[in-house]
Amino acid sequence: MKNTLLNHTKERNENNVGKGKNIAVIGAGIIGVNCAVELQSLGFSVTLLDKENVGEGCSKGNAGHFATEQVFPLAEFSLLWQLPKLLLDPLGPMALSPSYFPRALPWFFKFISNMTKTKRVKNGEAIKSLNNKAIEYYKPVLKAANAEHLLTTKGSLLVFESTPFTQVKKQYQHYHSAGVAVELLNREQVLKLEPNLSESIQHALFFTEVGHTLAPHEICVLLADHAKNLGAEIKQFSVKDIINTDKNDTVKITDGKTVLSFDHVVIATGAWSEKLLNQLSYKLPIEAERGYSLNLANVKVNDELSRPVASAERKFIMTPMAHGLRLSGTVEFAGLKIKANMKRAEMLYQHAKNMLIKLPSFTANSNINEQIDKNTEQKWLGFRPSLPDSLPVIGQAPNHENIYFALGHQHLGLTQGAITGKLIGQIVTKHPTDIDISPFCISRFN
Ligand SMILES: Cc1cc2nc3c(=O)[nH]c(=O)nc-3n(C[C@H](O)[C@H](O)[C@H](O)COP(=O)(O)OP(=O)(O)OC[C@H]3O[C@@H](n4cnc5c(N)ncnc54)[C@H](O)[C@@H]3O)c2cc1C
Numbered sequence: 001m002k003n004t005l006l007n008h009t010k011e012r013n014e015n016n017v018g019k020g021k022n023i024a025v026i027g028a029g030i031i032g033v034n035c036a037v038e039l040q041s042l043g044f045s046v047t048l049l050d051k052e053n054v055g056e057g058c059s060k061g062n063a064g065h066f067a068t069e070q071v072f073p074l075a076e077f078s079l080l081w082q083l084p085k086l087l088l089d090p091l092g093p094m095a096l097s098p099s100y101f102p103r104a105l106p107w108f109f110k111f112i113s114n115m116t117k118t119k120r121v122k123n124g125e126a127i128k129s130l131n132n133k134a135i136e137y138y139k140p141v142l143k144a145a146n147a148e149h150l151l152t153t154k155g156s157l158l159v160f161e162s163t164p165f166t167q168v169k170k171q172y173q174h175y176h177s178a179g180v181a182v183e184l185l186n187r188e189q190v191l192k193l194e195p196n197l198s199e200s201i202q203h204a205l206f207f208t209e210v211g212h213t214l215a216p217h218e219i220c221v222l223l224a225d226h227a228k229n230l231g232a233e234i235k236q237f238s239v240k241d242i243i244n245t246d247k248n249d250t251v252k253i254t255d256g257k258t259v260l261s262f263d264h265v266v267i268a269t270g271a272w273s274e275k276l277l278n279q280l281s282y283k284l285p286i287e288a289e290r291g292y293s294l295n296l297a298n299v300k301v302n303d304e305l306s307r308p309v310a311s312a313e314r315k316f317i318m319t320p321m322a323h324g325l326r327l328s329g330t331v332e333f334a335g336l337k338i339k340a341n342m343k344r345a346e347m348l349y350q351h352a353k354n355m356l357i358k359l360p361s362f363t364a365n366s367n368i369n370e371q372i373d374k375n376t377e378q379k380w381l382g383f384r385p386s387l388p389d390s391l392p393v394i395g396q397a398p399n400h401e402n403i404y405f406a407l408g409h410q411h412l413g414l415t416q417g418a419i420t421g422k423l424i425g426q427i428v429t430k431h432p433t434d435i436d437i438s439p440f441c442i443s444r445f446n
Pocket residue numbers: 026027028029030031032049050051052053054055056057058059060061062063064065066067237238239240268269270271272273289290291292293328329330381382383384385406407408409410411412413414415416
């Protein structure tokens with residue numbers, strides 16, 4: 001009884017720990033909205049700022065996969081031999097714009113330096129620490145925001161068409177020994193789970209504990225609404241400068257005209273973070289790993305598939321969504337400014353056609369801005385905020401008492417959103433963090 005009372009009192013105090021302090025969260029993607037909800041719940045007066053509307057950045061058109069099984073860093077030696085071939089094909093799974101090449105080179109050097117076994121093990125452990133309970137962290141947040149229906153936990157499949165079975169088995173063992181809940185399925189077992197998959201599928205890895213959402217953008221919107229209902233303010237504001245950041249002082253931010261003052265600031269600006277961090281004298285080797293998605297409308301939910309299905313060889317993923325079937329993937333290095341190459345989105349259709357028995361029709365070269373629904377563009381380009389070691393930056397700015405970073409979540413921002421929000425709450429309130437955050441410190445680049 002005494003313990004319960006103590007816990008309640010502690011909880012009450014924790015909920016008010018931020019009382020009287022105002023805090024800006026810059027960036028209203030999945031990371032920023034999770035930070036805003038957590039900080040507002042802790043009693044801070046939160047202002048959530050974005051240059052666009054909520055969730056219009058990379059968090060909008062992604063594959064909606066709570067991909068907790070993806071515990072291996074992207075930098076691996078085997079990729080090195082495939083890189084030239086991959087990069088030279090403009091419609092291959094990975095592409096590099098020739099005009100952007102010199103700009104991307106330093107990032108690639110850093111990426112390659114993360115391929116050593118020691119670094120892979122270290123970085124893999126850090127990714128695992130975020131992914132382990134990522135879905136558990138989401139559940140109470142989504143419940144409080146009346147958004148529980150947006151998380152489905154039916155697992156996901158990684159399917160193989162032509163990879164030799166010995167290789168498939170090797171991959172299975174790799175995941176299994178990393179502690180990922182995985183089953184190795186033969187064709188009959190795969191087709192039983194997903195009868196619409198074509199007979200070309202030979203094997204699959206079934207990740208039994210992962211989840212997906214029917215609407216990634218809606219998650220951002222509902223979480224932002226929840227933060228607002230708790231008292232947060234949401235403002236369209238493009239931050240140009242962070243000024244006057246002396247220790248113990250307020251932080252001032254400006255869009256070039258208006259100046260706003262806060263006790264604390266969290267920077268959650270995804271792929272656009274480099275400039276703001278440079279202004280504060282922090283180096284951030286971030287690249288926009290551009291990815292595309294193609295939304296096939298007018299299908300009944302779960303008609304084609306009931307869970308995300310990724311192709312090991314074709315390197316893309318198909319997710320059943322509220323607005324249709326979403327095909328997503330591919331990596332393109334071309335920075336933030338070069339025009340989208342929507343052929344990269346369109347090419348996903350042919351892949352899906354080879355993998356599914358029935359799928360909705362789609363006419364290539366249809367108007368890029370065509371809307372299949374007020375929320376979903378048919379073809380979409382997003383900028384994954386990627387750092388060369390596949391780890392995000394989560395933590396306090398080493399030289400600025402009241403500035404915090406929550407950015408660089410690469411391919412896993414949706415997955416790691418809730419745990420990042422929780423950690424930022426603990427860091428800002430100087431509580432012990434649930435996991436070791438030292439691997440995520442900005443000082444690894446400075
Ligand atoms: C094709 C594709 C598929 C993907 N699939 C998955 C998946 O299945 N599962 C998964 O976990 N992840 C997936 N991802 C990755 C995931 O989408 C990202 O990691 C995640 O969206 C990053 O969230 P964020 O909040 O950091 O960035 P964003 O969503 O990009 O948000 C950053 C926000 O900051 C704002 N901003 C930037 N600069 C300023 C400024 N100066 N002032 C004010 N506002 C500013 C932007 O407008 C933007 O809204 C996928 C990505 C792509 C491209």
